[in-house]
Amino acid sequence: MSGPVHCIVDDGIALVTVDNPPVNVTSQAVRQGLVRALDKAEAAGVARVVLTGAGKTFIAGADAREFAAPPAAPHLPDIIRRIEDFPVPVVAAINGTALGGGLEVALACRARIAAPAATLGLPEVTLGVVPGAGGTQRLPRLIGLGPALSLIGEGRVIGAGEAQGLGLVDTVAADPVTLARTFSIPSRPATGALPAPPPDPEAVEAARKQAARRSPGQIAPLKAIDLVDASTRLPLDDGLVVERETFLALKTSDQAAALRHVFFAERAAMAQGKGGGAEISSAVVVGGGTMGASIAYALAGLGISVALVESDAAGVERARANVARLYADAVKRGKTTAEAAEAEQATRLSFHEGYGVLPPADFAIEAVFEDMEVKRQVFAALDAALPARTILATNTSYLDVNRVGEGVRHPERFLGLHFFSPAHVMKLLEVIRARTTSAETLATALRLAARLKKIPILAGVCDGFIGNRILTRYRQTCDIMLMEGALPAQVDTALRGFGMAMGPYEVQDLSGLDIAYANRKRLGWRTKEGFRYIPIADRIVEETGRLGRKTGAGWYDYDGGKASPSTLIDRIVVEEAARAGITRRTFSDDEIVTRAISSMIEEGFRILEEGIAARAADIDLVMIHGYAFPRWRGGPMHYAGRIGLPEILRRIEAFAAEDPLSWGIPELLRHAAREGLGPDDLKGQA
Structure with a gap:
């Protein structure tokens, strides 16, 4: 038969x-x-x-x-x-x-x-x-x-x-x-x-x-x-x-369509790591903090020999302790035995002060402070210490990968690998193709991602790549709504109601307000021409020292770890609106969601238009797996398609008419709406 x-x-x-x-x-x-x-x-x-x-x-x-x-x-x-x-x-x-x-x-x-x-x-x-x-x-x-x-x-x-x-x-x-x-x-x-x-x-x-x-x-x-x-x-x-x-x-139903979309997008992304590229058997990780230790732990779990580098003896001991905590947690959760954890640490991990006696390695990645010069110094040292065949990767979240890798001997072996924290748990991996990255280097990175059971998303070079670029735009839109009449708790509640795991201000309190503050300073938002600067978050950091949960206060007050709206923060919000001459108005939860998600969609179309992402579905996967966009809505680009691109265009045109500094119409969106195309019909150049 x-x-x-x-x-x-x-x-x-x-x-x-x-x-x-x-x-x-x-x-x-x-x-x-x-x-x-x-x-x-x-x-x-x-x-x-x-x-x-x-x-x-x-x-x-x-x-x-x-x-x-x-x-x-x-x-x-x-x-x-x-x-x-x-x-x-x-x-x-x-x-x-x-x-x-x-x-x-x-x-x-x-x-x-x-x-x-x-x-x-x-x-x-x-x-x-x-x-x-x-x-x-x-x-x-x-x-x-x-x-x-x-x-x-x-x-x-x-x-x-x-x-x-x-x-x-x-x-x-x-x-x-x-x-x-x-x-x-x-x-x-x-x-x-x-x-x-x-x-x-x-x-x-x-x-x-x-x-x-x-x-x-x-x-x-x-x-x-x-x-x-x-x-x-x-x-x-x-x-x-x-x-x-x-x-x-x-x-x-819309939910079934969204979940099928994500399912097939994940399969396509993970299939990129099958076939091609070289097998990684040895690695160097620079930086033994939370991210570096987690990357080292994940690599060692694959049977890869890992040399973890710190700048001084105290850093080495901190790195050793960070890795040991990950193994202890794995034992506690029943993922491994104490004996197996001890054996893996002894046989697959080594700790080094400086770059003087590093073993040869197939692959090296830095996970150090988000500073251009610091990272460039790391790669100068790695380039001198390791064989010419070693693939060099930066774990930067925002910085220009092309500039980070300037000066390495074999630029075709350099790329960005943006892990999400904790790196041994989070499935998303943004694979950043630098201007000089070779196809073989990309193939090897994708093969490693497959071994790590990651969902690899290829991205081009821009500030923040795919995920952090959209996140920055989303937060800016929410900050504008604060100036115009909303309050942090209302914005967070509305976006949780849409399906986000947390609202933007809850997320900032969890990650620390100092991180976004440092990024705003790097970008020069206060003096940037053609940009609507919102000073609320900077005032909170500079005047109150409230950095989020780690200081016991941020956008919210915390009593025994429980968050409650802060009268101090609400007062700062209202003061800044008055200082800017803005008459505050009422926002409905629906309007908050429409504006916040529309800003994600607009930025997504720009990312696709610029060739930073290859497919709309890749943008969806980044936002779902890296930023807790509700899976059952399919990601911002799929969601836009379900609403209808002509309606998305109409909304953004209306927002741009009232605030042309903050909103604009991507030509790709105009084209898609005019031609009756959906997000999945559009291709970027990444």
């Missing part, structure tokens, strides 16, 4: 194999293949059907690309019902990943045997939908209400051992296909015929609260929990109808 599903009948057993690389999604062709395979098995009068997958995947779920189109026959729920009602037992030999529709297929089988490395789950809520082929109704009947609420409501993916403990699989075997041929079928009824689980209102309410904390603003997790709860009250057929209706309604 040709196509993505093969059926071989031998000795009274039909072996049905789904072979639809790379991940065996249940595309229409696969669904048609399953129908033909079941027809063949039934016509042959076999005594058993063994269902498995090719490669490392059983079935990885639906083809998300089909979600935007009307459902096409044959439908997966019908195939699953046929498997459950098949005249002979169907046994799932779960050779690898079984997710979404793949697990729903397995649930319909009379027995499930998993390979030790198999993973199972119903993660549909992470794509803005719910299981649509029986998962919310069959899984609770098989493993109970509480575990099903956790797996479905959180979209968790579990290993074979945990699945066996829950009763989701019957056994774990090294060769599930061979065992499936002779495995004794359990005497229980088919999954759909099992009794409904007893109601548990407390467990359901706890799951709802957990979903609200984990996924604020998202619809699908709460809908999924409602469906699992319904399995305790509804007959199977009625529950399946409600589930399918919910799935079909959600799959065309």
Whole structure:
């Protein structure tokens, strides 16, 4: 049998194999293949059907690309019902990943045997939908209400051992296909015929609260929990109808479209690190503070030998302590053992005072103070101490990468790698292509990013690259609203309501007001022509010494760590408006959000127009993974597309008419709105 599903009948057993690389999604062709395979098995009068997958995947779920189109026959729920009602037992030999529709297929089988490395789950809520082929109704009947609420409501993916403990699989075997041929079928009824689980209102309410904390603003997790709860009250057929209706309604929603957009953008970004480039086996990290220690720890975790450099003996000891704390935390969280942590530190990490006796290295990165001359001095020293083959990288957040690397012997081996703190946790990595960076150097950096399991985003050189450039513009827009009538707590509340994890003033209090203050001084905002300077934040730093949480006060007052609006800050805001001759007015939360997010979008179009980013989706990934833009809104560029670029253009034109110093119309936005293009149709030159 040709196509993505093969059926071989031998000795009274039909072996049905789904072979639809790379991940065996249940595309229409696969669904048609399953129908033909079941027809063949039934016509042959076999005594058993063994269902498995090719490669490392059983079935990885639906083809998300089909979600935007009307459902096409044959439908997966019908195939699953046929498997459950098949005249002979169907046994799932779960050779690898079984997710979404793949697990729903397995649930319909009379027995499930998993390979030790198999993973199972119903993660549909992470794509803005719910299981649509029986998962919310069959899984609770098989493993109970509480575990099903956790797996479905959180979209968790579990290993074979945990699945066996829950009763989701019957056994774990090294060769599930061979065992499936002779495995004794359990005497229980088919999954759909099992009794409904007893109601548990407390467990359901706890799951709802957990979903609200984990996924604020998202619809699908709460809908999924409602469906699992319904399995305790509804007959199977009625529950399946409600589930399918919910799935079909959600799959065309804005949230589902946004989450699919992010999913595919992440896959495209991470695929850049596959193939090409050289393998890194040794590295030098300069600077043992929070960032440098975290980078060194992450590299050592890959098996890379890391030499960590500090300028003096005291710095070396601080660096050693910072790294040791990261290992201690990993032990505490169960990520490693104390013995393994000690061995890794002893064998993969060395600490050096100065550059005199550094070992040769494939790669070197600095993570020192954000000062141009300091960084240039570091690279002069590294260039002299390391072989010509060593790739040199700066971790600058804002500075001109071209200037930082001026003077190195082999400029083609120089680039920027902007890690986000904490570097061993945050998935985003801005890969900054300097004017001289070679394609081979970029390929090696992307390969390293893939090993680190980062989402690498290529960016050109400008102040702040993609993320910090947009962040600077966003904060400036919010500061203007303070001058014109808003207050910090209102701005933060409005943007949290939009879905941001924190408002801009809460974020500044967390990171420290001195960081943004130093950047404003570097940029010369106070004297910059054609720029609307807002003095509020500078006054706070210079006159009050309030730097945020680390000093116990910033934009907010803190009592026992709890933030409350500050009358002092509100007074400074009002004073500065009066000093500028501004008559303050009332802002609604909607207007705050519209202006703040529109400024992100405008800056995003300029970044794309200038070729700093290659794709609108790259801008979205930077803002989601680096700056906590709500994933379920898809990033600012995708969000702009859902609103409609003509409407975005109209809004920005109106803002520019009232404040031409702060707003302008990117030509790329005008062009896209005029031609009916969306953000994904636009390409930058990065």
